[in-house]
Amino acid sequence: MAEQPESVGGLAELYLGNILYALERCALAMAEEGRGADAKFYRGIGKLLAEAHGKAKQAATEPTS
Numbered sequence: 001m002a003e004q005p006e007s008v009g010g011l012a013e014l015y016l017g018n019i020l021y022a023l024e025r026c027a028l029a030m031a032e033e034g035r036g037a038d039a040k041f042y043r044g045i046g047k048l049l050a051e052a053h054g055k056a057k058q059a060a061t062e063p064t065s
Contacts, residue, residue: 016053020046 030039
């Protein structure tokens, strides 16, 4: 069995897709309940996480001088 990351960041990175999916499902339910501001808040969290992951991935693949 593979060793699990022990840091919050490591776990969040490992399960990022699941976290983003859950945030969007939560936002969809809130939007259907008429809680648009709450839905927007949770979508914002998802967007920040996705952007941070993209930046980290890009930085990891860029060659160093």
